[in-house]
Amino acid sequence: MNCPTCGRGIAWNDTFPERPFCSDRCRLVDLGAWLNGERAIPGEPALEPGHPEQGLERPSPFPFPEDPH
Numbered sequence: 001m002n003c004p005t006c007g008r009g010i011a012w013n014d015t016f017p018e019r020p021f022c023s024d025r026c027r028l029v030d031l032g033a034w035l036n037g038e039r040a041i042p043g044e045p046a047l048e049p050g051h052p053e054q055g056l057e058r059p060s061p062f063p064f065p066e067d068p069h
């Protein structure tokens, strides 16, 4: 296991109470990165302006009237 902030190897025990970070400082640095939007949030769905499925069921732009004759 390595500290996500500085990459320092840590042990997964009480020697590193801030795990997975090596220290409280690295934990705060990582938190700051999150708040600054420098990291993508895992599981957050990417909201894109265009949805490909839209338009498949749009009404016909040509409403053909019945033949009067």
Ligand SMILES: [Zn+2]
Pocket (backbone or CB within 6 Å): 003, 004, 005, 006, 007, 008, 021, 022, 023, 026
């Ligand atoms: Zn660190």
